[in-house]
Amino acid sequence: MSKILIVEDYKDLSDFYQEFLEGDILFTASDGETAVSFYREYNPDVVLMDLKLPKKSGIDAIKEILQFDPKAKIIAITAYGSTIGSKALEAGAKEVLRKPIRFNELKDIIEKYKSY
């Protein structure tokens, strides 16, 4: 069983991910600050990180998490195109998914990063 940290400020979407990822141990955060502190506390295997977040942006959260743990596997998610997506990659995200994400794509990508 893997630990997944979901960082999403739109509650309905966060609920959807939780329903969808049943079977793994899930932690949810709705802002960048909480995301960083949850990462430090729970050391999840994979992070799903929305990029537009209150308190601390997804990009800054990615940078901080990677400073703490350079091996962190962070998948960035955005509805705002590849300009912000490129910044997430520069910050060290493994991949960027654009919303709306396809069900199987999400499943596949999480499995991929859980596997090593």
Place this chain on the structure above:
Amino acid sequence: MISKNQDDSFKVLWDNTTYKAITYYNEGKYNEALALAKLSIDIAKKIYGRESTKVAISMNNLSLIYDAQGKFEEAEYLSIESLKIWKNQLGPDDPNIATSLNNLAGIYVSRGKYKEAESLYERSLEIKQKVFGENHVEIATSYNNLADLYRLEKKYNEAESLYNKAIEIFEKTKNNKNPDIGSSFNNLAEILKIKGQYDEALKLYKKAFEIWKTSYGPDHPDIATAINNIAGIYYLEGNYAEAEKLYKEVLKIDEKIYGQNHHYNAMTFNNIALVKEGIGQYEDAEKYFKEAIEISQNTLGKTHPSLVIYLNNVAGLYRAKERYKEAEFYFKRGLLVLEKAFGTSSPDVAMALLNLAEMYDSIGRVEEAKRFSESAKSIYKKAFKNS
């Protein structure tokens, strides 16, 4: 009764039909290959007998063609029948059996029966090791096949170790230019990319490119794949100028091979658009996304799921630029395609509805946000209940 002369001419006919069937198969002309492969089975049965190894060869060829056509049940049946003949005629440890097991394993991979495939690949490897010893190109090919399977199963560490073993054997046996070592490099690079080792992945993708270029020449689908993979790493590393240049090369090769109106070009236009958007050239990005939409619609139709990627990407661009009406239009078109392709109660439809709900919420259209969100919830509650 067949006379000696007739017998000889039938044998020549079997040789010719078998050779041509395989040639057509290699050229991707499956219908032509199919007719000849069926004919060669009939001839083999008549001349050599139902249990002859010639029948096994012909059956195996037909099974490969069915596999390529996606007719996996027929492929599996023929492959098993062929294997039975090989075993009866040659005993359990003949190299032909190893090849036959390998082909059947390939069919199981196509059908998603990974466990069955794994045990057949292992058995095939065992036979080859007995016959050829460890340092033989056949062993390297077997390691490659097993590694590909592990990669599909996301057992990346096991796959990585087998690709490395395969490469070592290819190199020891002086098969440095064999296209299969190109595949080992390429597929090992895929794993290193997943692990975030982009520099190493890039080196290997480039090696694969060089080998395939020597083997296949510059205008081959595998060359386009290799360049596309290299471009992907440049994109991930933020080297957008190089990524764009290479995606445009991919486009040139694919246009030569498949013509201008092919769905592969749609994906490449999409990739160029992502690069353009990444560097803030929004008008160009918009143009390329729309080109991708146009080609995808023309080649795969207006309800093919691939279209959704491009519709959503251009919608995301509009959303980022706060052009909400256009964003809404394209997101909704994406939603419609998903509904047509997968039905209105698919989890993908729920995701698309939630995405629209989130956008409405962010621009203060609260009622619409609620409505779309409720629709999404009712879909995924049902979907997860039934799963």
